[in-house]
Amino acid sequence: MTTPDPMAEIRASFFIECEELLEALQDGLTQLDSGEADDETINVCFRAVHSMKGGAGAFGLEDLVRFAHRYETVMDEVRAGRLIPDHQAVLLFMRSADVLSDIVRYSRDGQPIDTGAVEPTLRELEGLVGGPPEELEEEVTDFQPLTLDLSSGDTSCDTSFVVAFRPEPELFRSGNEPLHLLRALGELGDVSTEPDVSKIPLLDELDPESACLSWQITLDSNRSVADIEEVFEFVEGLCNLEIEVQTGPSDAGSVGLPSVPGLPDLIPDLDGGDAPEQTPFPEMDTPRPRLTLTDPETGQTASCVATDPLSQAQPPRSSDAPVQSAAAPKKTTVRVDLERIERLVNLVGELVINQAMLSQSVARAGLPSTSAVVQGLEEFMQLTRDIQDGVMMIRAQPVKSLFQRMARIVRESSAAVEKSVRFATDGEATEVDKTVIERLADPLTHMIRNAVDHGVEDSERRLAAGKPAEGCITLSAAHRSGRVVIEVTDDGGGIDRDRVKAIAIERGLIDPDVALSDSEIDDLLFLPGFSTAGQVSNLSGRGVGMDVVRKAIADLGGRVSISSTPGEGTCFSISLPLTLAVLDGMVVNAAGEALVMPISAIAETMAYREEDVRPLGPETQVLHIRDSFVPLLDLGVELGFRPPKPSYEGSVVLLIASENETRGALIVDTIHEQRQVVIKGLQESYGHVPGIAAATILGDGQVALILDPVDMMANAVGRTRPAVSELQAAG
Amino acid sequence: MTERGAQIADATERELLSFRVGGQEYCVDIMSVREIRGWTRPTPVPRSELWIRGVINLRGTVLPIVDLAGRLGIAVEDASERNVIIVVHVRRQTVGLLVDAVSDILAIPESEMRPQPDVTSNTNETFIKALTIIDDRMLRVLDLEAVLPDSTRDAA
Structure with missing residues (x-):
């Protein structure tokens, strides 16, 4: 692709189209498997394969044409009602889709195709309809993507x-x-x-x-x-x-x-x-x-x-032709250089900041709210917000494509270790920044493989434990507290903590007589060089451990956590920031600095009342709220901006409730306003700052830090009372 | 000020921006300087090194500010309106250096550069690439790569 060949561009867009078609195919097959399929479903699948075949023919990708042709022939049987696919057949269809996507990838990269995987699948497919279909006629490989009927060409001579x-x-x-x-x-x-x-x-x-x-x-x-x-x-x-x-x-x-x-x-x-x-x-x-x-x-x-x-x-075309053209406008895409979008995102960010500055100066000018300037500004703000949403949407993509790739990982890895595993997904439509999705694929693959290999037990043990023979791995995504939470859950035996500990001791990772809590033992899995696989299967245990996963997630500004219940399963939870996104935040003041707390993390705001606070320990206190006690933190102290104050009378308390149930009461001096802020990365220049998620620029042009409440509470100092020595020094 | 610009052009001449920090004169390669800005109050970043003053808004980008005097171990003074921020770009990173004042742009032939004498007790020796003498004043050529707070440097 070094030469500016116009064909190369067309070719590239063909492969992009293939990705979309493969996605549609996967969708359809999943529907078939779950029994939600209607008559149209198989048509969708068929058309996807068929369109790929057509395009492939135009580019002379014979392997792709050959496979797609046989694949669609079998599907055509289903379409015609001559073949009712059972579960096994649908699984075979899925495997075939995997092979097809491999061939597409190999064809795109110009690599030789691994016939070892292609041929058995083809034979299995043909087994469904009893024998290979008639070989393709030359006609089809010609540029006729829309024509199905193999005998359509009147090949008369001269x-x-x-x-x-x-x-x-x-x-x-x-x-x-x-x-x-x-x-x-x-x-x-x-x-x-x-x-x-x-x-x-x-x-x-x-x-x-x-x-x-x-x-x-x-x-x-x-x-x-x-x-x-x-x-x-x-x-x-x-x-x-x-x-x-x-x-x-x-x-x-x-x-x-x-x-x-x-x-x-x-x-x-x-x-x-x-x-x-x-x-x-x-x-x-x-x-x-x-x-x-x-x-x-x-x-x-x-x-x-x-x-x-x-x-x-x-x-005369075959019956699918009109339907095909009807389906065509379903999803059209434009390929845009990512850098251009990036630039647009930055510009919009500046527009938002500029607009905030403008509003501030208009407010300072003291114009009446009925004046044309104020009203115009309000419309301008609305427009800015709309533009911002639109631009952010360009970069955001549903995690669906990622999840579909994981479905394949489950299929392949469960086949490799001969376990029966069902794969369920939830929240496929959750939108995440494109770069995050791309960089999530590797760690997620590893986690899924781990879940299949180590998480889910084999059928005998499952039956013995009174569970269905088929294991289940659930992959879910959701927006929570301004972050994206992706969870990999299996219904296996849970983490064998005794064994984990024994291995860690054996490998010299921990001291033999150290006492560890359950969650500390779970965390051992993330240590470099840790692998629990008793025997090294060909799946996981290839020297790539969970430490790599944790590193990859941390690079994305995310966190991984484990929760496991013996006998019931394990859940790995990845919490990721919505980079480049906008955030609804509350601008607060602590120790003279403006800070932004994500609205989603704030459960409640209340005035500080001395009578609700109970001392606990020498320098820490808890807040009594409606029958429960939550740790009281001073934001200024947590950020190291000031020592604890003798009295917090007149302060405001933010009650923080985060995705992992951590709760805390955070004292701030004042609450400024609630507004949308543009997230600006701090990471590039600083690396990870504890308690800080990112930065933003406020209306006055000042940089304000965006807080990460969960991280802050995990690293909390907790001091809200001056130490005796400090009091003495002050007094 | 004398006519430094009249110095004989050398094939290996380097252009340097000189500035004052904590009463001493330093300079950096002018090619790494992006712009010079007046003082803006930086937003402090918690748990950062003492010599990092915080971050400022540089036309929509969050720019970390290094207190150069603190970094060089000279002194951390309270910055004021008189201070100047030199925005430099090194190793794909843009950083602001807080200095007392910018003095001049100098063209110094490579041959005039002297290595700094080996004084092991000098704490800022690692930040200085070379020394040169202009009008009987010693000018320190700053090694920006050593000054910058770069986490990736350790890995590389």
């Missing part, structure tokens, strides 16, 4: 066609060039072209934008009518095209293009889209000598195959 081609003015307006079409036609066989110049009016009556020329082409070719129509595919509806098949050999002279020398070459240019600039006559108010283009040319055409709409002339 037929003579008479093609009457009369462009409409729209043809030129849309930038088409009859000369190219005629040349393309010339490549199909021997042609002789007869321009019809009779419609050209006198020069002073000539409307440069009208189409005055038409051609009569006699073509001797062994191609089909469809081939000829294909030449005119892009001008469909922009011209009047008639193709007549003559039985006898053409008696017309078979020499070159123009029989009026020089003129046809000249005329298309004159007639073309750029004609108005070239012609010495500007727009004149002459009556347009419009051609009555719909006039049938009775003189020469004995049997009129088709008039205007080109489609009528096409060979």
Whole structure:
């Protein structure tokens, strides 16, 4: 792809389309498996495979065509109701989809295809319908992505066609060039072209934008009518095209293009889209000598195959064709350089900040709220917000594609260790920043493999424990507290903590007589060089441990945590920030600094009341709220901005409730306002700062830090009472 | 000020931006300087090194501010309106250096650069690439890579 080959670009977009089609295929198969399928589902699957086959044919990707063809043949049986797929068949379909996506990938990267996986799957597929399908005809591999009917091509030898081609003015307006079409036609066989110049009016009556020329082409070719129509595919509806098949050999002279020398070459240019600039006559108010283009040319055409709409002339298509075109506009994408989006995101961020600054200065100017400026500003704010949402949406993608990849990991890894595992997903529509999705694939793959290998028990042990033989792994995604939480849950035996501890001791990772809590033992899994696999299976235990997972997640600014119940299963939870997103935050003040607390983390705000606070320990206190006690933290102290104050009278308390049930009461000096802030990364220049998620820029142009309440509480100092020594020093 | 610009152009001449920090004169390669800004109060970042003053808003980017005097071990003074921030770009990182004042732009031939003498007890020796003498004043050429708070440097 180093050369600026236009084909390369088309090829690239074909592969992008393939990704979309594979996704649709996966969707359909999942529906089939879950029993939610209707008649349309199998059609969707079929069309996906079929479209890939069509495109692949155009690019000469024979392996892809071959597999897709056999695959769709089996699906066609299902479509026709001759084959009712059972669970096994659907699983086979899924495996086939995996193979298909492999072939697509190999084809894209120009790598040789691993036939070892392809052939058995093909044979299994054929086993469903009893024998291989008839081999593909040459016709299909030709550029005919939409045509299914294998026998559609009339492959007659050297037929003579008479093609009457009369462009409409729209043809030129849309930038088409009859000369190219005629040349393309010339490549199909021997042609002789007869321009019809009779419609050209006198020069002073000539409307440069009208189409005055038409051609009569006699073509001797062994191609089909469809081939000829294909030449005119892009001008469909922009011209009047008639193709007549003559039985006898053409008696017309078979020499070159123009029989009026020089003129046809000249005329298309004159007639073309750029004609108005070239012609010495500007727009004149002459009556347009419009051609009555719909006039049938009775003189020469004995049997009129088709008039205007080109489609009528096409060979009968198989029943799927109309449905296919109906499905086409379902999802269209534009490929945009990520950098451009990035730039847009940054610009919008600045727009938001600018707008905030503007509002502040308008507020300072003390204009009445009825003034035009204030009202205009309000509309401006609304627009800014809309633009911002829109731009953020460009980058956000549903995690669905990621989850589908994981479905495959489950299928493959469960087959490798011979376990029966069902894969369920939840929250596929949850949108996450594209880069996050991309970088999540590897750690998630590893976690899923771990869950299959170590999490889910084998069937005997499951049955013995009174569970269904089939294990279940659930992958879920959800937005929580301004973060995305992705959970991998299995219903296996849970973490064998005694064994984990024994291994850690054996590997010298921990001291033999150290006392560890359950969660501390669970955390041992994240130590480098830890692997619980008794025997190294070919799945996990390849030296890549959970420490790599944790590192990858931490690089994304996320956290991994484990919760496990013996006998019931394990849940790995990844909490990720919504990078580049906007955040609804509460701007608060602590020790003279403005800070932003995500609204989603705040359960309640209340005034500080001395009588609700109980001392606990020498320097810590708890807040008594409605029958429960929560630790009391001073934001200023936690950030190291000030020592604890002797009295917090007059302060405000934010009650924090986070995704993992941690609760805390955070003392702040004042609450400023509630507003939307643009997240600016701190990470690049600082690395991870405990308790801080990111930064933002407030209306006054100052940078304010965005707090990460969970992280802050995990690292809390907890001091809300000055130590005795400090009191003495102060007093 | 004398006519330093009149110095003989050397093929290996380097252009340097000189500035004062804690009463001493330093300079950096002018190619790494992006801009010079007036003083803006930085937002402090908790649990950061003492010589990191915090972050400021540089046209929508969060820019960390290094208190160069503190970093060089000279002194951490309270910054004021008189201070200046030199925005430098090194190793794909943009950082603001808080200095007392910017003095001059100098063209110094490579041959005039002297290695600094080996004084092991000098704490800021690692931050200085070379020394040069201009008008009998010693000018320290700052090694920006050593000054910058870069977490990736340890890994590399």
